[in-house]
Amino acid sequence: xxxxxxxxxxxxxxxxxxxxxxxxxxxxxxxxxxxxxxxxxxxxxxxxxxxxxxxxxxxxxxxxxxxxxxxxxxxxxxxxxxxxxxxxxxxxxxxxxxxxxxxxxxxxxxxxxxxxxxxxxxxxxxxxxxxxxxxxxxxxxxxxxxxxxxxxxxx
Numbered sequence: 380x381x382x383x384x385x386x387x388x389x390x391x392x393x394x395x396x397x398x399x400x401x402x403x404x405x406x407x408x409x410x411x412x413x414x415x416x417x418x419x420x421x422x423x424x425x426x427x428x429x430x431x432x433x434x435x436x437x438x439x440x441x442x443x444x445x446x447x448x449x450x451x452x453x454x455x456x457x458x459x460x461x462x463x464x465x466x467x468x469x470x471x472x473x474x475x476x477x478x479x480x481x482x483x484x485x486x487x488x489x490x491x492x493x494x495x496x497x498x499x500x501x502x503x504x505x506x507x508x509x510x511x512x513x514x515x516x517x518x519x520x521x522x523x524x525x526x527x528x529x530x531x532x533x534x
Contacts, residue, residue, distance in 0.1 A: 385468060386467040386468050386470070386503065386504070387467070387468075389502075389503055389504075390503065393502055393503065395454065395503070397454060397457050397458050397461065397467075398426075398427075398454070398455070398458050399458065400458045400459055400461060400462045401422070401423075401425055401455055401458065401459070403420070404521060404522075407420050408420065408462070408463075409422075409458075409459035409462045410459045410460055410462050410463045410464075411463065412463050412464075412534070415471075415533055415534055416474070416531055416532065416533055416534070417460055417463060417464060417470075417531070417532045417533075417534055418529075418531055419456045419459045419460060419528075419529055419530045419531070419532070420459065420529060421479075421521075421527045421528065421529045422452045422453075422455040422456045422459060422527065422528050422529070423452055423455070423520070423521065423522065423524040423526070423527055424447075424448035424449070424451035424452045424455075424524060424525070424526055425451070425455060426451055430522050430523070430524055431447075431448060431451060432444050432445065432447070432448040432524070432525045432526070433522070433523040433524065433525065434481070434523060434525055435481045435482050435483050435486070435519075435525065436480055436481065436482045436483070436486055436488075436489075436492055436525050436526075437482050437483035437485060437486030438483045439525075440525040442488055442491060442492065444525070445480060445491075445492035445495070445525055445526060446491065446492055446494060446495035447495060448492075448495065448524070448525050448526040449478060449492055449493050449494070449495030449496040449526045449528065450495040450496060450498075450499050452496060452526050452527065452528045453495070453496035453499045453500060453528060454499070456496075456528055456529075456530050457503070460532060464534055469534045470504065470507060470532050470533070470534055471507060471532075471533045471534060472507050472510070472532065472533040473500045473504060473507065473508050473509070473510040473530060473531075473532050474510055474511065474530075474531045474532060474533050475510055475511050475512070475530060475531040476493070476496060476497060476500070476510050476511070476512045476513075476528060476529075476530045477512070477513050477515070477528065477529050477530070478492070478493030478496060478512065478513065478514045478515065478526065478527075478528050479515050479517050479520060479526065479527045479528070480492045480493065480514065480515065480516050480517065480525065480526055481516075481517055481518065481519050481520045481523075481524065481525050481526070482516045482517070482525075486516065487516075489514040489515065489516045490514040492514065492525075492526060493512065493514040493526075493528075495526075496528055497510070497512060510530070
């Protein structure tokens, strides 16, 4: 993959639009900077004001839909970063991704779901998008979302 010079150019190539940051669902900030790190609060697969893919993966939501949900949540995480970082080119590294998957008791492919986010970060940021990660199965998430992500990025 060629070296990425401008994140904006890469987003255009990938036909990805970073939406305006979502309004928090509670008393918190979408992202905060501490030192040289940006900590992004949990992000859901909300697109155009609508939560997509409600329910548990392995029940109401398929693996493929969960993958898409993680991708949308990752785009929202990038949007959250823009609340505290004026230029996405300042991102030196996506350091850590935590992915939570609301899943049925007999679903064990949470890592495959969270790959939707991990692959997106690599597509956009190249080597800087390769991160450490957890993929955790949970019983439920806010608003009946099937996926929630939080992350740490270095600037």
